[in-house]
Amino acid sequence: xxxxxxxxxxxxxxxxxxxxxxxxxxxxxxxxxxxxxxxxxxxxxxxxxxxxxxxxxxxxxxxxxxxxxxxxxxxxxxxxxxxxxxxxxxxxxxxxxxxxxxxxxxxxxxx
Amino acid sequence: xxxxxxxxxxxxxxxxxxxxxxxxxxxxxxxxxxxxxxxxxxxxxxxxxxxxxxxxxxxxxxxxxxxxxxxxxxxxxxxxxxxxxxxxxxxxxxxxxxxxxxxxxxxxxxx
Numbered sequence: 001x002x003x004x005x006x007x008x009x010x011x012x013x014x015x016x017x018x019x020x021x022x023x024x025x026x027x028x029x030x031x032x033x034x035x036x037x038x039x040x041x042x043x044x045x046x047x048x049x050x051x052x053x054x055x056x057x058x059x060x061x062x063x064x065x066x067x068x069x070x071x072x073x074x075x076x077x078x079x080x081x082x083x084x085x086x087x088x089x090x091x092x093x094x095x096x097x098x099x100x101x102x103x104x105x106x107x108x109x110x111x
Numbered sequence: 112x113x114x115x116x117x118x119x120x121x122x123x124x125x126x127x128x129x130x131x132x133x134x135x136x137x138x139x140x141x142x143x144x145x146x147x148x149x150x151x152x153x154x155x156x157x158x159x160x161x162x163x164x165x166x167x168x169x170x171x172x173x174x175x176x177x178x179x180x181x182x183x184x185x186x187x188x189x190x191x192x193x194x195x196x197x198x199x200x201x202x203x204x205x206x207x208x209x210x211x212x213x214x215x216x217x218x219x220x221x222x
Binding site: 034036041042043044045048088098099100101103104 | 113115144146152153154156159167169201210211212213214215216
């Protein structure tokens with residue numbers, strides 16, 4: 001069965017710290033991996049990764065995919081309280097036309 | 112604003128009742144996905160439609176059904192409601208080469 005596993009499930013750090021969130025997957029016919037940030041309401045899109053080894057960057061956030069080892073990481077540097085959220089990883093499985101989400105990492109940044 | 116519109120925002124109803132949740136996708140997006148999010152389960156994929164046709168089914172109960180209309184809006188019907196159906200229901204849409212964008216969700220409370 002296709003699955004996406006995120007770790008850790010929750011993380012508490014101080015403002016200014018760097019965090020690394022992990023996402024591993026077992027999906028047949030992988031197409032892409034997606035990262036989302038969810039605060040109070042809808043998940044908002046961060047990154048889409050399709051190729052191994054190519055880092056995607058947006059400000060203090062960056063992500064990379066390893067298709068051989070079937071995982072991705074999301075890095076956040078110089079964290080701010082506004083980064084507090086649940087970070088969701090999802091994988092597109094075109095065989096079943098599904099997009100499967102992990103349970104998320106709940107990140108809390110202390111001032 | 113993601114461009115995906117969901118109504119209503121909140122719904123409170125009694126067990127045994129039936130409700131309809133509505134979703135309008137982003138302009139140009141042909142795919143509509145429905146997800147259920149409860150505290151302990153994360154985002155659970157329910158069903159996907161593409162241009163009016165059902166494309167993929169997830170863990171959708173038989174009491175639940177959905178459809179996508181010619182104008183591409185979609186409705187999720189939940190019947191014989193149980194307390195355990197209380198959750199946040201998200202609709203998301205995507206285009207050919209664009210990632211999922213989520214609506215703000217409908218919070219369903221069954222009493």
